[in-house]
Amino acid sequence: MTINKPRSRFAPSPTGEPHVGNMRTAIFTWLFCRHYGGEFILRIEDTDQARKQDGALESIINGLRWLGLDWDEGPETGGSHGPYFQSERLELYQNASNILIENNWAYKCYCTPEELTEMRQNQQKQKLPPQYDRRCRNADTSDKAAKNLPYVIRFKIPENIDTIVVDDLIRGRVEFQNTLLDDFVLLKSDGFPTYHLANVVDDHEMEISHVLRAEEWLSSTPKHLLLYKAFGYTPPAFAHLPMILGNDKSKLSKRHGATSILEYQTNGYLPDAMLNFLVLLGWSLDDKTEIFSLENLINVFTIERIGKSPSIFNTEKLNWMNSQYIKTSSDNYITSAITTILSDYCETNMIELETPITQDAITTVLDILKERIKTINPEEMWPVCNFFFETPEPNEQQRLLVKSKASLSSEIYEEAINTINSIDDFTEEKIEISLRKLLEKYECKPRDLFGTIRIAITGKEVSPPLFITFEILGKTRSIERMQRFTKYLSVAT
RNA sequence: GCCCCUAUCGUCUAGAGGCCCAGGACACAGCCCUUUCAAGGCUGAGAUCGCGGGUUCGAAUCCCGCUGGGGGCACCA
Numbered sequence: 001m002t003i004n005k006p007r008s009r010f011a012p013s014p015t016g017e018p019h020v021g022n023m024r025t026a027i028f029t030w031l032f033c034r035h036y037g038g039e040f041i042l043r044i045e046d047t048d049q050a051r052k053q054d055g056a057l058e059s060i061i062n063g064l065r066w067l068g069l070d071w072d073e074g075p076e077t078g079g080s081h082g083p084y085f086q087s088e089r090l091e092l093y094q095n096a097s098n099i100l101i102e103n104n105w106a107y108k109c110y111c112t113p114e115e116l117t118e119m120r121q122n123q124q125k126q127k128l129p130p131q132y133d134r135r136c137r138n139a140d141t142s143d144k145a146a147k148n149l150p151y152v153i154r155f156k157i158p159e160n161i162d163t164i165v166v167d168d169l170i171r172g173r174v175e176f177q178n179t180l181l182d183d184f185v186l187l188k189s190d191g192f193p194t195y196h197l198a199n200v201v202d203d204h205e206m207e208i209s210h211v212l213r214a215e216e217w218l219s220s221t222p223k224h225l226l227l228y229k230a231f232g233y234t235p236p237a238f239a240h241l242p243m244i245l246g247n248d249k250s251k252l253s254k255r256h257g258a259t260s261i262l263e264y265q266t267n268g269y270l271p272d273a274m275l276n277f278l279v280l281l282g283w284s285l286d287d288k289t290e291i292f293s294l295e296n297l298i299n300v301f302t303i304e305r306i307g308k309s310p311s312i313f314n315t316e317k318l319n320w321m322n323s324q325y326i327k328t329s330s331d332n333y334i335t336s337a338i339t340t341i342l343s344d345y346c347e348t349n350m351i352e353l354e355t356p357i358t359q360d361a362i363t364t365v366l367d368i369l370k371e372r373i374k375t376i377n378p379e380e381m382w383p384v385c386n387f388f389f390e391t392p393e394p395n396e397q398q399r400l401l402v403k404s405k406a407s408l409s410s411e412i413y414e415e416a417i418n419t420i421n422s423i424d425d426f427t428e429e430k431i432e433i434s435l436r437k438l439l440e441k442y443e444c445k446p447r448d449l450f451g452t453i454r455i456a457i458t459g460k461e462v463s464p465p466l467f468i469t470f471e472i473l474g475k476t477r478s479i480e481r482m483q484r485f486t487k488y489l490s491v492a493t
Numbered sequence: 494g495c496c497c498c499u500a501u502c503g504u505c506u507a508g509a510g511g512c513c514c515a516g517g518a519c520a521c522a523g524c525c526c527u528u529u530c531a532a533g534g535c536u537g538a539g540a541u542c543g544c545g546g547g548u549u550c551g552a553a554u555c556c557c558g559c560u561g562g563g564g565g566c567a568c569c570a
Contacts, residue, residue: 287507
């Protein structure tokens, strides 16, 4: 496919949180534009007065920015084809529908919502397809016009056309029967356009060459094609993207868990991981590559490699992807992110800290943390590294566990403290060598001694490897903790 | 009800007539490493390529039918 400098758009409506499915469309469109050296346009389709939501626009913008998607034209950036809010382009749509009326491609319809509902109910009773019966199409409506009654403008589906062919970039040739098409509404009674009118007018005005949108739009594409024809415009190329479904194969919705991209942000997913995961839903490069840098993605992303069938959003794989990005992400970036997240967490939970959470402190525990987490969610991170910040206190179960260690004696434990104390070069390697010598001398099992010390200095049976933990904690704090723990050993057994 | 799209391991997918009694990844199991966890490495299980017909010397790949799944049929986008 030879594509030269395409102009493509992402056109969300500000009716709620930015859905991951929509964001995947944005990612594909953005990648497509960047790959072919084209322009990516953000257009806000705010023509539904009723469903418009405060803050939704900000959420969409935040979501896009978080993923690292920038737009060449649109809100905040401006551009030569503005305005980029449909609510500011009303005149354009009104003119367009007037032109259509003048050229006999549209007509005014005075049917009330109640009439239409009744009509549809009757059709359903008779098992007929719900469709506008065109009662205003040929009837004389001049009396209603004279009374200034509210009206909508409907498109006049031509009667001399058989089939409409959509040449989809992903699905190929798709045929539709013209007679099955409804005389759909172009302009609502409040003077706002419907999606059908607005997207055609704007895509033309904004010189959009390629439309990438979700599959749910495929069946209304013939309507759009007819509109392009009525206006005498050349339609853009269309690519209808496969949907993203939940784990029960139904359309991804709230009951499947998080659907807003921003929820993933707050749940501890990294934007690069999220993007990488999402791009692999419906697109693949080959039979093996899973991890892509953004730069590489721009290089290799083509429409030809987009699949046709819907895919299921698999959180397990997202988690794995995220853990891969955590392991390889730059220390600077992740350290400051984690520092903020954990200090907020401790503050809101009023956790009493032995050591404050600082960049330096996080840097110290970073390596052992990165290897063990799948998200940078505080709930997941805190148990892994809290030993460094909180004073450990063994629970009842742990005290009993320590006493059950058969090959452990208070002698070896005391000598372990002295040994630790005598190490000047307090490194993982030195500590290990010294402590292992004790094992031989006292014929103590590694798990008995090390397991006990682990509880003493971390307050947990499960922790990062002991010797690195010593090193991280430092000599002073390690000895302090070991000594404080002595009492749990010396109590008579 | 009508129209449209779609169909390879549980999931994401590779596969465009012989390279495939189907490859990779996630998840799963076992082993190795090992002071616990994690990471990593290795091995394994897992798909008669939804089903049935064709076409062909040969089909996961092409055609038809069926079935399953998804989407659409608003003064919502």
